[in-house]
Amino acid sequence: MEFTTIALEKLERRATLTLNRPQAMNAMDDVMMRELAECFEALQQEQEIQVLVIRGEGKVFSAGGDIKAMIDPNKPLDINEAMVYLTRIVKAYYQLPMLVIAAVHGASAGLGFSLALGADIVVACENSKLAMNFIGIGLIPDGGGHFFMKERVGNVKAKQLIWEGKVLSAKEAQETGLIDYVAPGGTVFAMADQLVGKMLASPIVSMITTKKILHAQNLPQLERILEMEAEGQSAMRKTADHLEGVHAFVEKRMPVFAGK
Template sequence: MNFVESYKTLNVDVDGNIAYITMNRPKQLNALNEDLISEMAQCLNELKKSESVKILVLQGSGPAFSSGGDIKEMLQKPNNDDFFVIMDQIGEMIETLYTMPMLTVSCIQGAAAGLGLSLALASDYILADPESKIAMNFIGIGLIPDGAGHFLMENRLGAHAAKKVIWEGKVMTGVEAHTLGLIDQLVQVGSLKDELKSLLSKWSKKPLKAMIKTKTIYSQMNLEKLRSYLEHEKKGQYEMRNTKDHREGIQAFLEKRPPVFKGE
């Protein structure tokens, strides 16, 4: 099958048994708008059918992995138009990536924030530059993580530590995120491509079918839990979008000032 299709927001390349998906909105720091979310879900579902691809690499073009959900696009729909449709597309994107019958690795440089971080966390392995800016920062605009962010953070940190990271919403360097346990491998500044090449070379010498089978067992055992988290996030996010704190968070974002939250 030919996976190199024409997408507006993605570049897709297949080299032997390795597929590369590159988010391609560099001027927007690869912010996840409706088109990118839809095309990512479509691309992953198509790629999932492959019997030859054993490794998937997810990366961003330009200076960032992904800065998160596209707030500018969100502001164009203040009345929650199509909210549930978009949330279902996000859920499809994350579930498909999490259950891909192949090894998946995300390469983070620059920003990996909000939904962009959820996307990275849905992969099996994360490489990151030490100067990356990594944050689960929904709290800054009075929202909660989506894209199974709660589930994925809990998997890596445990629920107690995940809550603290989510509540703080701090922007961490790659070094801080690695120390915390959010990413798997820290690379030297500017060596992300070389370290990815080294990792892929190492994996290519391993029994990939056995590695993928282990991954599949874990993902299938956790699938219902993942879906439950996505459903709770969808309902919770809808509720949070209608709070005074969210409106204040958005206004503060537009005015480039610290928000003044009142717990309402």
């Protein structure tokens, strides 16, 4: 399977999925979302791979959704199509028959942070920045962000973190319960490799079966949240606050929201 915005490498029982738009900070445009959906759906049928590592090419893990594409007059983002892709991505991702490690360096924001949080284990470099910052452009989390945040920190804390949209250091994210390990500068991929080795030297079929059991019981709730995220995000895209938020982002100024 050939991709242009991601790369998938397989080696015996492990695989590495690399987000590969470094010139755009691995922001997810419609092509990357389609390719991620196709990749995860294909990996659902994988019989040999037992551990998957997700990482970003270049300086960051992922800056999230491609904000500039949201206001591109030549090719405006089709939000309904994007939500279809995201639903496919997250459903396949959550049901992968393997253990998933997200190795985060640089930054993981918005949709990129949703993807990282969906992993079974999240390792972040100590100097990385992590943010569920949809609120800054008048949107709500998507990509299962509500579900994954709630799974990790509970409803009340998830709401507060989403509403605040604060950029967290790796240490702050770990203390909050959003990530699992903090790697010293420049060692995040080495730490991820160590975790892969530990998993592959364990009774990993038992570990994967536990994941399957726990995820199966939560799948109906995830599917409902994905439906509500799609409906909510479509509505948010039509608000004046969202338009102000994306223009302020592109113009590198503080937004002025009106609650509309």
